Amino acid sequence: MQKTTIAILGAGAWGIALADLASANGHQVRVWSRRRVANLETVIQGAEIILSAIAMKGVSDVVSQIQSFPLSPQTIFVTATKGLDPKTTCTPSQIWQTAFPHHPVVVLSGPNLSKEIQQSLPAATVVASHNTAAAEFVQLVFSSPRFRVYTNPDPLGVELGGTLKNIIAIAAGVCDGLHLGTNAKAALVTRGLTEMVRIGNSWGAKTETFYGLSGLGDLLATCNSPLSRNYQVGYQMTLGQTLPEILANLPGTAEGVNTCQVLVQRAKHHNIAVPITEQVYRLLQGEVTTRQALEELMLRDIKPEYK
Ligand SMILES: NC(=O)C1=CN([C@@H]2O[C@H](COP(=O)(O)OP(=O)(O)OC[C@H]3O[C@@H](n4cnc5c(N)ncnc54)[C@H](O)[C@@H]3O)[C@@H](O)[C@H]2O)C=CC1
Numbered sequence: 094m095q096k097t098t099i100a101i102l103g104a105g106a107w108g109i110a111l112a113d114l115a116s117a118n119g120h121q122v123r124v125w126s127r128r129r130v131a132n133l134e135t136v137i138q139g140a141e142i143i144l145s146a147i148a149m150k151g152v153s154d155v156v157s158q159i160q161s162f163p164l165s166p167q168t169i170f171v172t173a174t175k176g177l178d179p180k181t182t183c184t185p186s187q188i189w190q191t192a193f194p195h196h197p198v199v200v201l202s203g204p205n206l207s208k209e210i211q212q213s214l215p216a217a218t219v220v221a222s223h224n225t226a227a228a229e230f231v232q233l234v235f236s237s238p239r240f241r242v243y244t245n246p247d248p249l250g251v252e253l254g255g256t257l258k259n260i261i262a263i264a265a266g267v268c269d270g271l272h273l274g275t276n277a278k279a280a281l282v283t284r285g286l287t288e289m290v291r292i293g294n295s296w297g298a299k300t301e302t303f304y305g306l307s308g309l310g311d312l313l314a315t316c317n318s319p320l321s322r323n324y325q326v327g328y329q330m331t332l333g334q335t336l337p338e339i340l341a342n343l344p345g346t347a348e349g350v351n352t353c354q355v356l357v358q359r360a361k362h363h364n365i366a367v368p369i370t371e372q373v374y375r376l377l378q379g380e381v382t383t384r385q386a387l388e389e390l391m392l393r394d395i396k397p398e399y400k
């Protein structure tokens with residue numbers, strides 16, 4: 094394909110990994126971060142794709158900065174952030190789409206631990222949009238023999254898969270830290286997926302999306318890897334560290350911590366049962382120990398598997 098100009102916003106682990114993938118495919122890549130000298134307006138000038146790999150806490154601010162700059166009407170926005178806005182509970186793609194209603198917005202999400210991608214290990218991801226042509230264009234830009242990119246027409250489901258699994262990954266870290274065994278881990282991940290589908294459906298996402306790469310795929314990756322920062326938060330809580338201590342030493346962002354808080358609010362408001370999320374929330378708040386959280390989950394009222 095022809096050379097594309099891509100502006101990558103966010104020079105964290107994921108922004109740099111995506112920049113390297115696009116550069117390796119011969120595209121012209123410019124990276125912006127709040128800590129670099131490059132000016133945001135200059136970086137996005139003339140870009141055919143603006144890809145955001147900014148942590149959730151910075152998304153709204155960067156979106157409003159970009160709103161004041163001139164843009165080509167063809168510019169495609171790609172969002173790779175996995176979080177929820179604490180004020181509005183909106184997803185990052187909803188924030189981008191509201192700010193730029195006439196531009197295509199594509200969600201990029203999948204089982205993509207950046208450290209493995211930086212080691213050139215093979216991986217697959219999903220690009221999802223209501224604008225099929227835009228998703229196919231982004232698919233071409235990033236596809237390579239070591240990065241297999243699928244398209245999907247359910248951006249909300251793809252985005253929520255990547256966002257909601259972070260909470261289950263915290264719980265999985267607890268499960269491994271307490272040495273609860275393989276049966277417990279399988280039960281947690283499976284019931285976690287049920288919880289993700291329940292939340293996703295109430296939001297308007299499709300069930301089948303959660304059984305794909307961006308849902309089950311990302312859940313398997315992050316619930317089974319010490320490379321996942323969210324998993325690390327849960328694991329280290331079993332070692333008796335406090336949340337502020339863990340976060341102070343964590344390499345990068347664990348979005349699940351904030352997502353959990355936002356989700357508990359939203360679930361209460363919409364009357365959705367989220368027992369695992371609730372226990373992770375109470376644990377992060379210091380209201381229960383890891384053992385008490387486990388006990389609360391195991392002693393819930395018995396019920397049918399699907400209801
Ligand atoms: N690292 C990974 O394996 C993957 C991460 N993600 C997601 O990508 C996002 C970024 O993750 P990482 O790069 O790993 O995190 P990181 O902590 O390494 O980097 C975060 C980036 O966001 C920027 N940022 C933070 N607050 C900001 C603000 N207020 N204004 C402007 N920029 C701000 C930082 O400067 C940095 O460039 C997260 O939502 C994460 O869930 C998604 C897939 C894989």
Ligand SMILES: O=C(CO)COP(=O)(O)O
Pocket residue numbers: 175203204205206207255259262311314315320321322323324346347348
């Ligand atoms: O989302 C990820 C891999 O797909 C990265 O997970 P963590 O944010 O938990 O490190």
